[in-house]
Amino acid sequence: xxxxxxxxxxxxxxxxxxxxxxxxxxxxxxxxxxxxxxxxxxxxxxxxxxxxxxxxxxxxxxxxxxxxxxxxxxxxxxxxxxxxxxxxxxxxxxxxxxxxxxxxxxxxxxxxxxxxxxxxxxxxxxxxxxxxxxxxxxxxxxxxxxxxxxxxxxxxxxxxxxxxxxxxxxxxxxxxxxxxxxxxxxxxxxxxxxxxxxxxxxxxxxxxxxxxxxxxxxxxxxxxxxxxxxxxxxxxxxxxxxxxxxxxxxxxxxxxxxxxxxxxxxxxxxxxxxxxxxxxxxxxxx
Amino acid sequence: xxxxxxxxxxxxxxxxxxxxxxxxxxxxxxxxxxxxxxxxxxxxxxxxxxxxxxxxxxxxxxxxxxxxxxxxxxxxxxxxxxxxxxxxxxxxxxxxxxxxxxxxxxxxxxxxxxxxxxxxxxxxxxxxxxxxxxxxxxxxxxxxxxxxxxxxxxxxxxxxxxxxxxxxxxxxxxxxxxxxxxxxxxxxxxxxxxxxxxxxxxxxxxxxxxxxxxxxxxxxxxxxxxxxxxxxxxxxxxxxxxxxxxxxxxxxxxxxxxxxxxxxxxxxxxxxxxxxxxxxxxxxxx
Numbered sequence: 001x002x003x004x005x006x007x008x009x010x011x012x013x014x015x016x017x018x019x020x021x022x023x024x025x026x027x028x029x030x031x032x033x034x035x036x037x038x039x040x041x042x043x044x045x046x047x048x049x050x051x052x053x054x055x056x057x058x059x060x061x062x063x064x065x066x067x068x069x070x071x072x073x074x075x076x077x078x079x080x081x082x083x084x085x086x087x088x089x090x091x092x093x094x095x096x097x098x099x100x101x102x103x104x105x106x107x108x109x110x111x112x113x114x115x116x117x118x119x120x121x122x123x124x125x126x127x128x129x130x131x132x133x134x135x136x137x138x139x140x141x142x143x144x145x146x147x148x149x150x151x152x153x154x155x156x157x158x159x160x161x162x163x164x165x166x167x168x169x170x171x172x173x174x175x176x177x178x179x180x181x182x183x184x185x186x187x188x189x190x191x192x193x194x195x196x197x198x199x200x201x202x203x204x205x206x207x208x209x210x211x212x213x214x215x216x217x218x219x220x221x222x223x224x225x226x227x228x229x230x231x232x233x234x235x236x237x238x239x240x241x242x243x244x245x246x247x248x249x250x251x252x253x254x255x256x257x258x259x260x261x262x263x264x265x266x267x268x269x270x271x272x273x274x275x276x277x278x279x280x281x282x283x284x285x286x
Numbered sequence: 287x288x289x290x291x292x293x294x295x296x297x298x299x300x301x302x303x304x305x306x307x308x309x310x311x312x313x314x315x316x317x318x319x320x321x322x323x324x325x326x327x328x329x330x331x332x333x334x335x336x337x338x339x340x341x342x343x344x345x346x347x348x349x350x351x352x353x354x355x356x357x358x359x360x361x362x363x364x365x366x367x368x369x370x371x372x373x374x375x376x377x378x379x380x381x382x383x384x385x386x387x388x389x390x391x392x393x394x395x396x397x398x399x400x401x402x403x404x405x406x407x408x409x410x411x412x413x414x415x416x417x418x419x420x421x422x423x424x425x426x427x428x429x430x431x432x433x434x435x436x437x438x439x440x441x442x443x444x445x446x447x448x449x450x451x452x453x454x455x456x457x458x459x460x461x462x463x464x465x466x467x468x469x470x471x472x473x474x475x476x477x478x479x480x481x482x483x484x485x486x487x488x489x490x491x492x493x494x495x496x497x498x499x500x501x502x503x504x505x506x507x508x509x510x511x512x513x514x515x516x517x518x519x520x521x522x523x524x525x526x527x528x529x530x531x532x533x534x535x536x537x538x539x540x541x542x543x544x545x546x547x548x549x550x551x552x553x554x555x556x557x558x559x560x561x562x563x564x565x566x567x568x569x570x571x572x
Binding site: 131132133134135136137139140143144147148159160165166167168169170172173174175176177178179180181182183 | 417418419420421422423425426429430433434445446451452453454455456458459460461462463464465466467468469
């Protein structure tokens with residue numbers, strides 16, 4: 001694999017923000033070492049938040065998926081870009097505010113849980129997540145609302161979504177269409193934008209410098225982490241290959257081929273005195 | 287109105303490329319001086335081409351519309367961005383080539399007339415026009431085809447389309463979504479890109495310097511004209527006001543409040559000896 005643990009990747013780390021698809025599983029297939037990774041975190045009392053840019057599913061459905069893989073997870077520890085968008089909106093506008101959502105059940109449920117009501121008219125916000133039932137009529141209504149002054153919020157900037165047949169348009173492509181039509185840029189809450197990381201840090205109760213982001217995507221997980229001063233830990237079990245990493249010019253704080261290697265490293269750091277309180281630096285390993 | 291005929295706007299002009307909506311009519315309402323304008327062109331034997339970025343209607347339907355306003359027009363003199371796209375494609379790929387169209391009847395008819403066949407699989411080209419029946423499935427299929435190497439052609443770059451309620455997404459917004467999803471930029475044939483002007487010049491049999499574009503939009507009609515060395519004649523009967531013109535910093539070769547004033551100017555130039563053969567410069571007028 002040719003990967004290595006680069007420098008003091010775990011230095012000062014007391015909690016983790018972990019991406020899911022490409023790190024914990026690929027589609028419906030759990031990746032090796034999944035249950036052992038969570039067992040290690042539990043044993044060492046390392047707090048974690050799971051964070052995904054996917055806006056189409058609920059935290060409860062991710063908890064159920066993890067449960068199927070033998071991992072007990074509180075949905076309150078699982079952030080989706082839909083939930084982060086709803087939380088962001090709840091700090092801007094009171095319950096009962098009319099909003100116009102473009103997206104699936106995950107987005108609608110997250111907004112409804114915060115007390116927002118859905119309206120085609122006089123909506124104060126247009127909230128856009130990935131929507132495989134997108135139509136021209138939805139885009140036109142969103143454009144008119146934004147033109148009339150509604151806020152424009154996007155769950156995540158991902159331009160495309162990989163499928164076995166190739167890439168299909170992601171939420172970011174929908175946002176591009178609306179930005180083109182209206183001349184208005186959306187506020188986006190998903191990675192690599194700061195909002196999702198900020199909400200995760202608030203839930204962890206940790207400062208950025210004491211927290212590491214574990215992810216498989218340089219441009220979202222790791223770039224966002226670095227920008228906010230979090231540690232960036234890359235696993236090569238998802239979309240990023242060593243070649244992509246080399247060509248990116250991005251230097252993560254640590255790189256692991258997969259979850260078992262990451263857990264081994266975390267255990268070895270533990271053995272040297274890593275704890276939530278001490279946060280001692282890790283030694284480097286080959 | 288405060289407009290004026292600026293400098294030698296008609297100098298050397300022997301033929302016209304005329305935009306339709308905002309110049310000849312607004313929606314279904316003919317603008318004053320429409321029939322008289324065409325009568326003057328006929329009397330003076332000034333050849334013309336009508337050219338629109340709208341891809342949703344056929345040349346025949348525009349000819350029928352003009353007929354309803356008392357103007358006889360050969361559909362062969364009417365260019366739509368759909369027809370220009372089909373003609374462009376016909377020079378790239380032989381009849382029978384499978385293409386995947388996103389757009390209305392105007393686009394499908396233009397492509398079918400050139401012998402292209404429609405296919406969801408193995409299409410060599412994705413051809414995108416304005417489509418009020420756009421769906422996520424259409425965008426996804428187009429993305430996959432472009433990913434597999436299909437050419438990516440757009441009829442026109444207009445980002446939005448004005449309606450009484452405000453702007454709704456135009457073809458350019460659809461292109462933005464696909465460009466975001468695929469990372470591939472489309473070839474666009476509509477104004478201000480050169481292809482539509484080139485096809486119009488070929489039909490007129492005139493060089494760029496002997497041809498004027500009459501339009502109501504600075505960023506499409508006039509910017510495209512200037513870039514190709516055609517004269518740019520602005521009428522203020524459409525989307526452009528004197529204020530928009532002033533703020534644009536664009537200097538058309540001539541500006542008229544409407545079609546009657548343009549016709550008057552053309553007649554006065556005629557009176558001074560304008561003809562297809564001589565192309566004498568016009569005097570300026572207030």
